[in-house]
Amino acid sequence: QLLLQESGPGLVKPSETLSLTCAVSGDSISTNTYYWGWIRQPPGKGLEWIASIHYIGSTFYNPSLETRVTISVDTSKNQFSLKLSSVTAADTAVYYCARQRLSITGAIDWFDPWGQGTLVTVSS
Amino acid sequence: DIQMTQSPSSLSASVGDRVTITCRASETISSYLNWYQQKPGKAPKLLISAASSLQSGVPSRFSGSGSGTDFTLTISSLQPEDLATYYCQQSYTGLTFGGGTKVEIK
Numbered sequence: 001q002l003l004l005q006e007s008g009p010g011l012v013k014p015s016e017t018l019s020l021t022c023a024v025s026g027d028s029i030s031t032n033t034y035y036w037g038w039i040r041q042p043p044g045k046g047l048e049w050i051a052s053i054h055y056i057g058s059t060f061y062n063p064s065l066e067t068r069v070t071i072s073v074d075t076s077k078n079q080f081s082l083k084l085s086s087v088t089a090a091d092t093a094v095y096y097c098a099r100q101r102l103s104i105t106g107a108i109d110w111f112d113p114w115g116q117g118t119l120v121t122v123s124s
Numbered sequence: 125d126i127q128m129t130q131s132p133s134s135l136s137a138s139v140g141d142r143v144t145i146t147c148r149a150s151e152t153i154s155s156y157l158n159w160y161q162q163k164p165g166k167a168p169k170l171l172i173s174a175a176s177s178l179q180s181g182v183p184s185r186f187s188g189s190g191s192g193t194d195f196t197l198t199i200s201s202l203q204p205e206d207l208a209t210y211y212c213q214q215s216y217t218g219l220t221f222g223g224g225t226k227v228e229i230k
Contacts, residue, residue: 047160047168047211049219062218063125096167103156109215110158112170112179 002026004097004115012091012122018084022097022115029078030055035100035108038071038082040093041117048093052100052108053080060108087122094119126150126214130222138230143199145225147212152192156216159188159197162224163208171210172197204229 008020022036029036037052051071052060059071070083084091095118098111127150137143147157155175160168170179172188175195185200199206207229212222 046224047213047221049221052219060219101173103215107156107215108219109156110170110173110213111160111168114167114169117167 002099002113004099004113006095006097006115006118008095008118008120010119010121012087012120013124014088014122015086018082018087018091018120018122020082020095020097020118020120021079022081023077023079024099025078029073029080030075033102035060035102036073036080037098037100037108037111039096039098039111039114040091041096042090042093050082050084050095054102089122092120092122126153126217126220128212128214128220128222130210130212130225132225133223134226134228136228136230137202139202139204141202143202143206143227145197145210145212145227147190147195147197147222149193149195149214149216153214153216155191156214157188157190157195158213158215159186160211160213161206161208162211168211199227202227202229 003025005023012018035052038050053071068085073080098114101109103109129148131146157175159172162168176188187198209224209226
């Protein structure tokens with residue numbers, strides 16, 4: 001059974017960099033047919049895709065966040081990571097990681113499964 | 125960016141009712157439309173991919189239809205465990221989610 005587990009600080013100060021890691025267990029992250037993505041959900045609000053990465057390093061970013069986001073993968077540890085710089089209170093959210101299917105057209109598609117999520121609060 | 129608009133934003137229905145949720149894209153997305161269920165305090169779960177393909181293990185009372193710009197998620201007979209917020213997501217260009225539809229049980 002594939003499991004994903006997010007980890008990282010639950011509190012980040014404004015203007016600093018948010019760093020999260022997603023540990024993947026139950027299967028290798030080095031599979032051609034999947035990407036690995038990050039999604040966030042502010043308290044009481046909807047879902048927002050952040051970024052996705054393939055194990056070979058190919059990436060997709062949400063244009064609205066691209067200038068502040070870095071996604072990376074560590075195949076030796078079977079995990080991938082997210083960095084979001086210059087955070088503000090608007091970045092307070094539950095951050096989810098998820099496996100993401102690569103469609104036959106080469107586009108990234110649905111998310112399944114998801115990690116349980118981790119709440120990150122931006123506050124001084 | 126492709127915008128996804130769900131309606132209604134919330135609904136209340138009785139056990140056994142047929143429930144329909146609509147998702148409209150701001151431009152055509154073919155069938156690149158997925159549906160998720162998010163129960164309170166939990167991560168979202170993929171229900172339907174490619175507009176109408178039911179995921180393994182998902183009850184058959186859930187179904188999806190549509191193509192182009194207009195899509196629907198139908199629950200044929202609402203059950204108490206269907207209390208959740210439902211999201212659509214397009215993957216035609218970039219990735220965007222609808223605003224969600226909260227389903228409550230009367």
